[in-house]
Amino acid sequence: MKKALTTGEVAKYCGVNFRTVIRWIERGQLKAFKLPGRGDNRISIDHFVAFLREHDMPVPAEFQDLSRRILIIEDQPAMASAIERVLRRAGFETRVVHDSFQAGTQLAEFNPSLITLDLQMPGLNGFGVLDFLRQDERWRGVKVLVVSALSENQLQDAIQQGADDILSKPFENQILLKKVADLLDMQIHLEKPGLGVE
Secondary structure, X not given: XXXXXXXXXXXXXXXXXXXXXXXXXXXXXXXXXXXXXXXXXXXXXXXXXXXXXXXXXXXXXXXXOHHHEEEEEOOOHHHHHHHHHHHHHOOOEEEEEOOHHXXXXXXXXXXXXXXEEOXXXXXXXXXXXXXXXXXXOOOOOOEEEEEEOOOHHHHHXXXXXXXXXXXEOOEOHHHHHHHHHHHHXXXXXXXXXXXXXX
């Protein structure tokens, strides 16, 4: 993906005249740099996305960092909040759902790259969700980290049915973050050892 945009490209994304973009730059609202020798403005993707978010404007799909989106499927609100807190602190964008029906709705809307999945839920349980994900080619590439208090045998069954990794409850925050980072093949700052989540 390209690293910088012209004022004309920014104007097109925002649905405004390129002169409006130049005014944003002149007022210091939108950071830009000038090309040596030519004086043309260029706007880095990062600054453009920051500008859009600051002004509540939609971020084009190609600039959204989908790799940092995690869907948390957990029926216990306290556990869901704890997982979300750890992941958000590490810079991930999260959404929480409490059952498989909500999960189906959020999959298409949120388009996560990783799911944390509890196995014990009302309605379609985690094994059913795993089966659904692995049968539907749209979601086969989504990484699934099972987070459950079930027995080791049942956790191994989850691996057999398509989970990418497992994490037993209770767990330490660092271990959750390390597993997520490994699955998404990214470096993240690991917290100092703490009490973890029960």
